[in-house]
Amino acid sequence: MPDARTIELRGGAVAFKVLAAGGGAPLVYFHSYYERSAWSPFLDHLARSFSVLAPSHPGVAGSTGVETLEDLLDLTLAYDELLTALGVERAHLVGHSFGGMAAAELAAVFPSRARSLTLVSPLGLWRDDAQPADILILPADELAAVLWRDPASPVAVEWGVGMGGDPDDIAAQVESLQRRSSMAKFAWPIPDKGLHRRLHRIAAPTLLVWGDADRANPVVYAEEWQRRIKGAALRLLPGGHMVLHEAPEAAARAVAELAGS
């Protein structure tokens, strides 16, 4: 089981709950805002080769600061402050979906922070002809069909939020609302906050990982990222937008290969 600690920044205006496990070179993981749990099998795999640090984004799983953080840039500055507080100068950065956008921002604004950068179906770019699904607002049943390659698979079913009225369901619905409300602060109404103007600053070796059946953030975006980050490679894996949880071992192996290269 990972260790948990809470790091307060800015006199308590922002606090990150950070899970940590493993040993080796530091690796910081930025989650998608859509996981039900801050730790996952993907991180277990990574922890065999890296010292994994997994902060939760503000607003979920014990992290706070949605109200005080201004916008995505402010969140990026807070993550820079968090790395300083953790004593991490450089790390392998891995991010999924919104977390991919956050990791890319960090690597663009503070290029020296990233030893390598793995972006798993990152949000952050926009094409009128291939719009990402509006995952912030989809009702639960429609959301599952968009996020998972197979919404009937055990991992997807376990993730699902019951729409019933019993206390567990209601707690899960409130939690889902909190996740989406928090992400909306940084990504509403379109998750393009100018990243394309900054991506050229990224200096670290970069890998894009995409699910071949991603219905939330179509795989055409991989080309957009590759066009903007020099030398970025692409690895397609069998899965949907939640490919990290559908193919955790293969995804972790891809990260390790990049880090070792």
Add this chain to the structure above:
Amino acid sequence: MKICFFHLMPYRFLPDDFERTYRSVWVDVPHHLHDADKTRGLYQEFLDELEFAEAQGFDGLCVNEHHNNAYGLMPSPNLMAAALTRRTSKAALVVLGNSLAAYNPPLRVAEEFAMLDLLSGGRLVAGFPVGTSMDMNFAYGINPATLRDRYYEAHDLVIQAWTRPDVFAFNGKYTQVRYANIWPQPLQKPHPPVWIPGGGSVETWEWTAKLDYVYCYLSYFGYKRGRATMDGFWEAIARVGADDNPFRAGFLQLVCVSETDAQAERDYFPHVHYFYQKCLNVWEGFAEAPGYRTVKTVQSGTRAQVGAAARKARQSLDWGQYVDQGYVIAGSPATVRQQLTECIRSLRVGHLMVLLQIGSMPKELAFKNTELFAREVMPHIRDEWSGYKDRWWPSGAA
């Protein structure tokens, strides 16, 4: 008692299969369903109906703001109010209102409301809604996380623009103006009365109570279901230690008057049904952007007026259910008088707003409803709350 005629300006020509074929009347309602030649005529009808209401003796005429939507063809209520300033002379013009966060800079609202106040000879009520999530977060793209904060800041700027004696600098988080100085200033001093239309959020009750404004609950679910919300408001009033003057409150009620109860059903059922089934057919995903309401409000149990839960509640309602559940107060003058009195007293509401043009109702029928209401109902409820002073009524209105 003040009685106002409220108009939503609904598009009357949605296809019969609308609610089965299209997911939402709001936000992404396709505009191939809109016939501009029809709307050209509708605007004249709607203005005729509002002017007729003044002639029939209504105290105020209410217009409001909505976007991307077929249930209210009024993205700019100020234009409608401006048209009314020239053809009316006594009624209050209740603009409910301008969604402050949507204006950049919000000084635009201070300016246009000042113009309306001058044009109308001091008959303006200035309404400041936060705005629905469909309008603000979806149609206008405003971040739900900061909507309320923007709204509060915009409110402060508008009030300062109306009341500060000199040019001032406004260094806000969302608006920075080095030289705030609106010309012209409003006619009413210190400024037009402020009414806050709300949908039942806890934050709005407390804020409205503290600032001594009128709180208006624009409900489509009728006075029986409106009770919890208005009770919440009155509790907030008690918490801040203000008096319980009923003129602090406004409430919107759908009303249908006919010769008899049975005739009311024959006259009005298709139009009421059109309103509830088509005009409120909002896709669940658009009902509320994540973060539009605080967790505090969500946990207080107030439900959204549209979306999945609301749809379930009003699905396949027949006339009896619309009436029994209080969505609509309908029937003979005697029936309407009795229920409306109950509504006014149980909610403790001094500013009653009635929706008499409903859904697909054509002009002749809207006139019938308006005339019967004015002649057979209004005189009987006029004297409610006669012991209280209405401190929130525009000074230029009769």
